[in-house]
Amino acid sequence: MAKTDQAGRPIVVVTGMGVITSLGAGREDNWRKLTAGESGIHEITRISTEGLKTRIAGTIDFIPVEHHSSPELSERLATIAAEEAIAQSSIGSRGDFPGPLFIAVAPIEIEWDQREELVRASGANGDLGYADLYRAGETGKFRHVYERFLFGSVGGNMAERFGTKGSPITLSTACASGASAIQLGVEAIRRGEASAALCIGTDASVNAESLIRFSLLSALSTSNDPPQGASRPFAKDRDGFVMAEGAGALVLESLEAAQARGAKILGVLEGCGEMADSFHRTRSSPDGKPSIGCMRNALNDAGLSPEDIDYINAHGTGTPENDKNEYLSVSTVFGERAKGIPISANKSMIGHTISAAGAVESVFSLLTLEHQRIPPTINYKIPDPSIPLDVVPNTARDARVTHVISNSFGFGGQNVALVMGREPR
């Protein structure tokens, strides 16, 4: 079997996968529930939702963390997903992963709990100012807050924990972050810099401020009742996305390295494509040029044509605009075939795991290839006549799937598509 692809580059394969979402921890639990059409979306209990328009999310509440914050839980979720992926691949040894780390993390900021802690420690009763917070900080008792909220903290700690090699790369390309982490890993292996890479996307940023920020942009579903019915990608009555938490991890290896150590090959990362959008900060170009371009770039990179794709793992957020644009892109790239290719949105069940989404959905795409079964788009009760696609409505379906394309589109004009295959060609 050839060790290089059509362009003479090392073939990149997947030898380990890990995932955690609001549906549960691990591949098995997630896959069973995902193909049963179960939703992980529920009422938010972590914080008060008093006065909020959106009171639902796919939070992960079954993983205890001592001092809750977005980076703290993000790191915990990333750790769980990475442990599962590394265990499956049996690569390296404990704390000694033989390659670099690429990790997608949500933007990090000191949160309200920490600010309030500083206010309390300052003892300020009257007028409050930053001088009071600084006074508390100067005691040196809050170094842990600085450590936790450095932008490099999650990646830095993960690199130490798993013994990945070199400088870990922490990245953010908004809702495409998880896919970008995988793309960086693929590129490093193709350059011959590494024979393995650990690629992770993680996000645990459901808190009052981030809910409100997205809410002020009118991006979130407000269909609070029942929570499980809120995320309705491609349906006519879709009204926004549902924030969610999760992590996905892949162990990537060159085919040569994987075969040399007798690793089981779970799938192939065949192609990556990207194209930035200069149209608007939160909206996609109405002509779909960048999302079309990124899908075409991914197909070209994989050396495949649209005819070769059997399933589209949609970005499918459930916002009115995204799904309409994604239809435009898919119908342009796939032409007449668009109506006949199954396309489904994992987000109908797990919500939008934002910085993790590209990685989580890559794991699901690879599981689709492995099980030859396509997870459904649930909550698809009222078809949108302007989006005539086979969204695998409400019920999973067995199918012959050899090549999958998975889309990720994000704020700031970020577009990434990944093409995955069942086995090396």
Place this chain on the structure above:
Amino acid sequence: MADAREVWITGVGIVSCLGEGIEAHWEALGKPSTADTTAFAPYVVHRAVPVDFDKQIPKKGDQRQMEAWQRYGVYAAGLALQNAGMKGNADLLAHTDMIVAAGGGERDGKVDISVLAGLRTANDHGAYLNQRLMSDLRPTLFLAQLANLMAGNISIVHGVTGSSRTFMGEEQAGVDALRIALARIKAGQSEIALVGGAYNAERLEVILYYVLAKCLTHDQHSRVWERAAAGGGMELGTLAAFLVLEEKQHALKRGAKPFARLTSIESDQVNRMPGAITAALERMWSGVAQRVMPENAAILSGATGVEPITAEERAFLTQHVGLAVRATGTHLGHGLEPQFPANIALAAIALRHGHLFAPADDSGVERAMDAPLRQVVVTSIGHRRGEGFALVEAVD
């Protein structure tokens, strides 16, 4: 190092306390510092010179959608594109890749303090926070806080759309942004890339992080190598730096002139036990030692002043390497993500001029260098984690 593909720096854009653009920086380097000791007292902050953003961000609407760190970044990116001769060249920009090193997190400090004050006496804590955030957060501020929206704004304002990636993680992000862009071009995964970052130190909520870490110096400006006696520390600085990296043939074909060649970049993350920095520098230096010609080479150090890591770097550079050294933090202050890109930019500018700027130090670390400058080694020892090392060379 017999790379088939050579990478040139064909564009440089920089904004700092020293000025904006190449000439302003060249003029100001080696002159007394402009650090501000009053605006954020007791902390010393290197404040950016006033910038006329209209020159690179013509639409006021675009400027309003950004916070200061993004405006500095988009501005410096525009300068780099301009002197690379690619501003407005839609075809070229559409296949230009972009990697930005950024943090974000600029907030509305007034709102934060007012909400915090109210929370002290709120009956229903959660409900109060929700109500205040719903009414007080500006929708656009969210976009001004997201790390990847500096890149997003560069796409919108300048039309760079080949690809867009944002790395986070303080100094490390700046090092790896350049390392990955360089590796991609060398490997044929990219032809031309806009790479850099920006940091605005002139914000209370941003300075707060380093107050918590207790790693800032107080009261008076001091030069990087002189801070150890008082325990060391950083002076933060507002900084934006972007570079255009371009494959040599690609540059030749469009008639672009090189500032310098970006020969190699290495990065690592070592534990910070005593001796670890020395070992890392040793390893990275050994990768270029054979190639470096001591009489025509200098070192631009990204030393932060934080101890004991700065002492370790100082000892390594002076005892082991012995080249002329300049710590740019003395001039620029420390700007985290863009510090390494800025130092590569200054290296490129010095190489174009063919000589090194004057020393700014009487501690014995920095000495005058009169010989022609042909090579510059750039170091980055992140204040908390991450190490980087680059070799920049003159192009004949």
